[in-house]
Amino acid sequence: MEPQRPSRTAWGAARHRAMHQIVEGGRIFRDPLAVAILGGVGEAEDEGLVFEKDDEPGAKMLRFFIAARSAHAEAKLAEAVERRGASQLVVLGAGFDTFACRNPFGDALRVFEVDHPATQAWKRERLAAMEIEPPRWPTFAGVDFERESFAEALVRAGFDPQRRSFVFWLGVSMYLSPAAIDATLAAVAGWPGGGEIVFDYAEPQHDGMSEQGKAARAALQARVAAVGEPMIGWLEPEALHARLAALGYRAVEDLAGIDLAERFLGPEIAAAARAARAAGQRRGGGHVLFART
Numbered sequence: 001m002e003p004q005r006p007s008r009t010a011w012g013a014a015r016h017r018a019m020h021q022i023v024e025g026g027r028i029f030r031d032p033l034a035v036a037i038l039g040g041v042g043e044a045e046d047e048g049l050v051f052e053k054d055d056e057p058g059a060k061m062l063r064f065f066i067a068a069r070s071a072h073a074e075a076k077l078a079e080a081v082e083r084r085g086a087s088q089l090v091v092l093g094a095g096f097d098t099f100a101c102r103n104p105f106g107d108a109l110r111v112f113e114v115d116h117p118a119t120q121a122w123k124r125e126r127l128a129a130m131e132i133e134p135p136r137w138p139t140f141a142g143v144d145f146e147r148e149s150f151a152e153a154l155v156r157a158g159f160d161p162q163r164r165s166f167v168f169w170l171g172v173s174m175y176l177s178p179a180a181i182d183a184t185l186a187a188v189a190g191w192p193g194g195g196e197i198v199f200d201y202a203e204p205q206h207d208g209m210s211e212q213g214k215a216a217r218a219a220l221q222a223r224v225a226a227v228g229e230p231m232i233g234w235l236e237p238e239a240l241h242a243r244l245a246a247l248g249y250r251a252v253e254d255l256a257g258i259d260l261a262e263r264f265l266g267p268e269i270a271a272a273a274r275a276a277r278a279a280g281q282r283r284g285g286g287h288v289l290f291a292r293t
């Protein structure tokens with residue numbers, strides 16, 4: 001991304017969550033702050049949530065994917081806190097994620113947000129405008145993942161690697177270089193207190209993708225490249241799983257798009273997803289993966 005500018009894709013992902021509250025009533029992922037963090041419903045871009053026709057190919061499926069990945073991440077986090085004693089959450093490339101302000105675990109879960117400094121400055125403005133009190137703010141660490149170690153920045157911000165920790169890394173890997181992706185996975189695996197991570201990743205285009213999926217992917221790639229955030233971080237599932245094992249991750253669950261649809265999108269879409277699978281579409285291009293050491 002461009003160093004001096006806050007992330008436009010962060011605004012885009014937040015807009016999908018907000019639209020999901022309005023259009024689907026938060027059926028997949030309920031976030032009572034999703035609209036507010038964008039400034040409510042406004043007249044112009046950057047002044048709130050503008051209603052426009054979501055007619056890009058795959059806009060609805062992308063909205064569902066973004067809602068489902070957050071729902072899945074928050075469910076996995078709850079499991080880690082309640083069953084395995086995780087007491088720190090790191091939101092990597094947090095954008096306008098609102099979990100910190102909704103944290104149901106209170107003092108039992110400290111929340112850190114790591115993001116590009118320019119995006120983080122924009123987030124702080126939004127939180128101040130929402131009049132969210134600083135105790136409900138996360139602890140911020142400003143980092144460029146391509147240039148510096150986020151793990152060191154976290155420790156400087158008060159993170160304790162000896163405590164069991166959970167990471168949300170949503171909508172970020174596809175914007176990073178292979179080296180920055182690997183460094184992130186290695187850093188979480190290296191925490192002595194234990195690390196758990198939920199992240200989504202994009203496969204390179206493959207023959208098992210439908211024509212509709214390919215068109216949606218091409219439209220998304222063109223859109224994000226046009227705002228200076230090209231997708232560069234493609235991951236092959238087999239190679240990724242081998243790398244996770246080598247890094248010491250024990251439990252790994254990888255939900256491809258169809259699995260996610262079956263789990264989160266209700267019987268109608270699940271049936272369509274199964275039909276697509278039966279017709280030979282092995283998997284889509286997007287995955288949500290959970291791994292823990």
Ligand SMILES: C[S@@+](CC[C@H](N)C(=O)[O-])C[C@H]1O[C@@H](n2cnc3c(N)ncnc32)[C@H](O)[C@@H]1O
Nearest residue numbers: 007009010013093094095116119144145170171
């Ligand atoms: C598509 S947004 C996702 C935001 C949020 N996780 C969500 O799901 O709404 C990508 C995020 O990654 C961050 N990001 C991308 N490249 C980065 C880099 N090199 N260093 C730090 N942050 C980066 C952006 O600032 C932005 O917040």
